[in-house]
Amino acid sequence: MHKFRTILTAAFAVGALLGCQKKENTLKIGLAGVQTGPDGEIGTAPIRGSQLAIDEWNAKGGVLGLQIEAVSRDDEGKANQAVAVAQELVAAGVKAVIGHFNSGCSLPASEVYHQAGIVQITPASTNPQVTERGFNQTFRLCGRDDQQGDVSAKFAFDSLELSKVAVIHNKTAYGQGIAEVFRKTFEAKGGNVSLFDGLASEEMDFRATISAIQKSGAQAVFFGGMYNQGGPFYNQLRQAGFKGAFLGGDGIYDGELIKTVGAKADSVFITFGPDFMATESAKPFLAAYKAKFGQDAGGYAIYGYDAANILLEAIQKAGTTDADKVSQTLRSQSWKGLTGDAEFDAKGDLKKANYVIWTIREGAFAVR
Amino acid sequence: MQTPPNPDSGALLFSQMLEILINGLARGSVYALVALGYTMVYGILGMINFAHGEIFMIGMFAAVFALGAMGSAGLVAVGITLPLAILLAMALSAGFGVMNERIAYRKLRGAHLLAPLTSAIGMSIVLQNFVMLSVTKGKVDFPRAVAQPLANTTWSLGPVQLTALQAVIFATTFALMCGLFWLVQRTRLGIALRAVAQDRTMASLCGMKVDRLIAFAFALGSALAAAAGAMVAMYQGVLRFDSGYMIGLKAFTAAILGGIGNIPGAVLGGLIIGLTEDLTSYTIKSEWKQTTAFAILILVLWLRPRGLLGERVADKV
């Protein structure tokens, strides 16, 4: 038994050394999202945007008198990694988290933040479920898939006067979510979804699916997925002689899409926020981003930037980092950002989802 | 979920079935080309070359690199650049194949099954990440100006629409397969390859440089995979560092299905897998095509453990 006690004491001693944490004099903010792997490029953009905002705040003297320390973590776009990252961030003592990128990551991770009582603002997870679970400190600065799918379906039925559409998705929380909302709205309006099918994320040859679309007699295709599949899908549709419209969500809003489909792409309709990048107020941000990271800001960078600014401002206004107070403050008023005025509803969603329809014109995205 | 086909569109349905057949065969012939590489290496070494899918991916990138280099040099005539790019891609991939053999396999010949398999898995991770780190995490577009004209040219053969792109794929695949057949079955080199596959000691007693012949088999398989890669890149329009994994797995499935080590078997297996997938996509749902492909594999292995055309070789005691 003597040995046992020795071991126990030693274990405690070692543990105490490990567990000993130095006094904090910074405010830690977690930045989480996919940064490596296939989605790494698009996922890094909002994190960099947030980073930029935090740098600006630090330059101005920080918040509540504290310098802000960004703790950036890569969830690799994988759900289980996201849980691990979330637990790490909680353990690292972050007071709030901006992230994650993929809906599939935000969903499980937000449970961890919820339990730990940490404010989370996602700049890009559009799956409705993210804010549907009654977590009062989970916020979303972008639109929801149901809003997006809804807008797209109404546009397809009302403006394009389509009655028969094939709906294809990439089987992810995002893609399938948006596709299902599209189908629901479209059918509710009296339209007919002639085909509803999912594609594996690594699949790039869609000819068989396209044949099935043609067989179903669809007039147009709604694509719930990302640009890397959306581009080839569009090209192959056109090669197969399909002339109908090609609709999609924000996942295909990326310069890479245009590189793939070319300048002559026609009848492409994408739901996305209004053209924030073209506004005068975004210019300094875009310039600073390019200067810092040597790259043009991607579609979601600006959301990351706004999320950080709004979060820090709310902390400043609340005068504390306490999650309940910060959440309350966030809900209580309207926030100014590059993406327009943001007001959060009880769920943590934006009250006013401003999705507009974009199209490709002369080799660039343009509001229709 | 499926809308029932229009009763009066029987003719349309028929032509679409033919189209599915063509699409499935195009996909299948690509699998077949890649499967040949697996089968050759397995036939000669009894090892699964797990990095073969990555060689295929390297071939995709190499083709675009070659087109880019020619583009920079001002050479844009598709009729010249495309064949040249495919050849260059084949050469570069062959080099990668040889290097792969040299580093990850040669020392492990005759070792326990697990060792070469593991090093091959390691090699495939290395190659994939090398391309990701050195080229891009995102996608690369196959130059549209090269692929589009081919894709937009369609020929009607009776009720069937065949694009020039598909014709190129069929023609190249067919030519390469015939070339391989001729090489393996009709030439001295082919005899030597088969001899090495059957009895390495006797082959070296015949004066054959076994190491070089094995490296040659790797080069050959890699070149075929690169040709397939170039065509797939053209066909689907984009390529990514992880584009090789699934095709590699499918092609490997095809090789096993046909009876690994057996060249006609690999072709047959590739076509079957390709057709199965497209038929599943068309008649059931795209969602289930992987499942049906693997279900067929398991079924075949269960009923015929040597694959469809595999030979029964007596186990030595």
Place this chain on the structure above:
Amino acid sequence: MTPVLKATGVSKAFGGLKAVSAVSIESHAGQILSIIGPNGAGKTTFFNCLSGIYPLDSGTVELGGGRIDGLAPHLVSRAGLSRSFQNIRLFPEMTALQNVQVGRFARSPRQILGTILRTRAWRDRERASLERSEELLAFVGLGDRADSWARALPYGLQRRLEVARALATDPKVLLLDEPGAGMNPQEIVDMMALVKSIARLGVAVVVIEHHMKLVMEISDRIVVLDHGEPIAEGSPDEIRRDPRVVEAYLGRSEEPHG
């Protein structure tokens, strides 16, 4: 006296080649039967047939009155036939003792739950198995090498270990495939003594051997195979004088008869 092992008309062909044709043997408890013949005569194939590794084309094998042909090797082993291999086939990554313990597999009852919980009954059996294995190691002269890796043992001792492992299955019949191969003269003498002492335990021993000296000294009876066929059978003295045997080994000395 009834034989323990009785093989009748055993035949086996590979492709067109008749490796073993119509070989019959009888092996009695406590006796040593040797099978000899030039290279490629089908001796090892015959052993593989007896031990269930190859299915028979025709013929029967009886062990203690029951048929064992057509049984899988592990069932043949359980029925009481054990063997060694021409090219030693130990389990190289196990100690000498563990090798022998593997041989006890079928002789200890199944107890998965007992294994996990380490019940008293399990421990008793495990100890019994261990003791028996140690006994066998000592019997073949490896008592002091119990914890050596099998692969690390010298060649001669590996052969002995293989014999101990075969004995661990409590065989009624023991087939030894070239127990003296690759040994130096002293080791061969020791091996002869060991084989004799096994027979004295009441086991029926069947030996394939090339060392004529070994064969002539230890055998009670000898069967000679050539081209898969039995060409002679008898006591060592009879075999020594049999011209067919000399011919099988040295080739024909005259032009073919008639």
Place this chain on the structure above:
Amino acid sequence: MADALLRLESARTGYGPNDVLHGVSLTVREGEIVTLLGGNGAGKTTTLGVLSGIVGLRQGKVVWEGRDISGQATADRLRQGLVLCPEARRIFARLTVEENLIAGTWVRDPKLNKAKLEKTWERFPILGQRRKQLGGTLSGGEQQMLAIARALMGEPKLLMLDEPSLGLAPLIVEQIFRILVEINAAGTPVLLVEQNAHQALKIAHRAYVLATGEIVREGTGSELLASDEVRRAYLGED
């Protein structure tokens, strides 16, 4: 007597810790048939392995036409005409007869293949009849002929054979030995490893008896036929 074509000088080698050959020396001269006899495990096959270069030497050397070739690879020795027809025939079972033969010409000029094949069909008419058949489908005797023919395709200056009579019926064995005599008569020296002592000694000019890795007796074929050494090496008689 012509000069020594091949000399093995006190060769010592083995596998693992034990030596299999304890200093074996032998000589083959132009035009000879030399037989190497010995019981199982005497080291006959290992000796051929050393000569052909698939087994390394621990001591001693191999001298070919006056040059030390101990360090040379199999292919290089083959190119100089040192051809081994190995034990158990080792036919490429899934190659046709013709392809098996072509495999034997790997180090030679392929332009000569046609003529060489013609010659082979003449010498072994049975192989000519089966030229398109897979090697694995031949009978044992035919396979042995194919193995010899394949070795001959390599244009040997010295043909080494390892137990060509193994597992063959007596009539076939005689046929094989007749062929060996013919080959020798046509000018190719032969080094023959055999267990069929009587047949082998009858055709041999000279012979060696190998026992446990040592040459225990050397002499002409008829000398050895009459001696007891051979019986002892095989039958273990005292």
Place this chain on the structure above:
Amino acid sequence: MSLPKNIFGARAAILGGLAILTAPFLWTRLDPDFATGFVSLRLVPENGIQFLSVVVPAALVALAIAGLGRLWARYGSSKPLFETASHRLFESPRAMAATFAALAAAGFVMSGKALSLGTFVCIHMMLAIGLNVTIGFTGLLVLGYAAFYATGAYTFAIAAHALPVLPTWAALPLGFTVAAGVGFLVGLPCLRLRGDYLAIVTLGFAEALREILRNLSVTGGDMGLVVPMQARIKAIGPVGQGHASWIAAVGVTLLVALFVHRLYHSRIGRAWIAIREDETAAAMMGIPVVRLKLLAFTVSAGLAGTAGAFFAGFAGFVDPSTATFEQSVLILAMVILGGIGSLPGSILGAALLYLAPTLLRDWFPAISDYRLFFFGCILVAMMLFRPQGLCGSPRHKLELEGAS
């Protein structure tokens, strides 16, 4: 056969060949012109310089470590150290209890991050120990091991939804039983196949299973399933949720290890090794080879299921990524790195391979993209230079030398 200068020449040839082959990837950049649809190639040194600036120092560090490793191998062997320690541990209930108590108590002073990381490490230890039963003990090549992990995880998640009264502890028997059952059914037809075919069939099974999980609604599709609160590991009194998970993880891992240890040191374990070493000889010893292979396969699958169900109870959600090839390869690499067939090896391998990339990412965030690249390099290098793994015995090495 080859002389030293040859080896040097060969190395130079390999390096030279690599430099030429990788040149287009390292030193050029593709510039697509979306207007014309052509692409051009431009020489840019940055790509290559960045890549080499990470890889070359890493290679130098690796060489230094390898040098140290050689010294260690020459002057002291790792095997007795780990094997003896683990043997002593698992043979003594008192040592087990002490270890458990010490680790559990350490949870009080461990940070939340360390607790979560530790729990994940434990889950992977269970997986590595389980896979070692097939690959290490019995020599059966299983490439789709993650499929059984997913089976366990989904089984528990679905059951917890169907039975709202299901307690957390039910995860273990449930995960084990169902995954073992699935393993049995998959193994039944497969075990007649040759080694590498088995590898492929299990891989195919894993891929098909992942597709099925992604397609069915009962499994929640790609989004996966959230495990109801009542079935998760909860805080107990002063012990927080993270700490409770850690204690449970340590306990289950020790039990799993003890289970395997006891099987290994019994007639069943000896029979498994015998089958791995020589199937025919094993059969001649009266071992029913197919039945024991099936047993190993079933037990191994069951252990993966246990780990999976534990994961579900711990993480609170499951998704199809539990069945990916990447996950399978990770577990395989743990077993191989630790040493095939060695129980402490699996434990060590799991700890190293799970912790190393995570810590690397935290300490050197700049090279976090390179972690998989290095992971692959380690797999290849391990097979070439130390195929027996960290704790393995040098048998495979001998085989290699015999072959060359």
